[in-house]
Amino acid sequence: MLYICASHMYTIKKSLGQHFLTDENICRKIVESLPVIEGQQVLEVGPGAGAITKYLMQLPGIQFKAIELDREKVQYLEKTYPDIQGKLINESILDATLPFEGQFHLIGNFPYNISTQIMFKVLEWRSHVDVIVGMFQKEVAQRIAAPHGNKEYGILSVLLQAFYKIEYLFEVHENCFNPPPKVKSGVIRLTRLEQPADIASERKFFVLVKTAFGQRRKQLRNPLKTMFDKELMLQDPIFTKRAEELSVADFAALSHKMI
Template sequence: MDKYTLKKSLGQHFLKDERICQDIVAAMPVLDGMQLLEVGPGGGAITKYLLEIPNISFKAIELDREKVAYLEQTYPAIRGKILNVDFLLAPAPFDGIFHVIGNFPYNISTQIMFRILEWKDKVPVVVGMFQKEVARRIAADHGNKEYGILSVLFQAYYDVEYLFDVDEHAFNPPPKVKSGVIRCTKLRVPYDIANEKKLFTLVKTAFNQRRKQLRNPLKALFDKETLQDEIFSKRAEQLSVADFVALSHKML
């Protein structure tokens, strides 16, 4: 099997620019003995470089059986290290701490990030390539129209750096969108999040009506006295991550 077919249903576009592949791999800090998971290796564009990193424990998750067979034939070193499962349904692939890297399938990239959030206590660093607007959304600061649910919830736990753009011609076939690479590093000083479920509810409710002053969408979550606070006359995108965390402490 020397060829594989692209599956649009799986959001497949494969990187062919070797310099970009190397830059993505270089963005992941390597530690001796670290555990590293690649999500969606596809045709192996960055996998071949990851397999060369010495003294690490490497695994890859790939849903497409045809790609698994192609990778095992093309890169024999991956045999026994590739899991043919759905990342969104899979249990954590390692015991203990592991890092995550990938050219994430664009059609499920947001779901991938929410899945990683479920594993945040185990995952100190994520390096990923996304559709550019999704990458920018995760990295966006408050006061920006790209700032939203994913921005707040990811930045509540991670420092997010937007590293570089990737031109569509770096792929085969070229997608209709530009791409971007980000690195997310667990915050050294975590926010004081008393109740994670409340924070998630607060952020999602606030952004569901992002054009409105917060007093309207959030009225069911706070008592009348608290709702008199000036902060509730702002819109969701005007609140920093710290603002959301502080508000979550005052919820009913």
């Protein structure tokens, strides 16, 4: 289904999860949450009609690019903001290769239907992406920022918190968008840790976390029984806990004890 926004001469495609931010104060607040210095490389994900793009392009001395799947929006942005010519990548962030050499910041009002997948992409790129400021569906933002012992705490919380400091910055009301989504939104900032969690290997850590939360209501000795020595599981009381009770450091330590 297409939503027509005649005053702006573009269509809003529900199939792409498009909800365009229209509150200028919120747009500025999001951009101000991204720490930048001169020469900073910045990638915007899903600029849409340019709500925060116009403020990003005003930042002095940054090297800016934006990635947008919707060809119509690319054409609209090029027509509306001539300075953006040559800085737009017309593809999905999920299929993209690294847009810059070296370190870059990532920012966006992320399409809610793929926001979790975008964060897994960030994990793939984490050696290059040092800061992320993103707007998510409120529940997803809360999940990413949740501490252990919280019912929102899960796979995404642990995997991201192993490598990034997470800050839940502020909420955004649904009336700040066109069309208004049926959910509230949350903006978070992720800053890469100088000392990430001490994991045995990425593969072991990811498998451990995903398996543990696969049966999150059960004691860990049940889902993890094939991954650890039986004697260790009998002796170590950590295996009587549930996944949400373990800190990121607990998971990291366990990754070194896997078979």
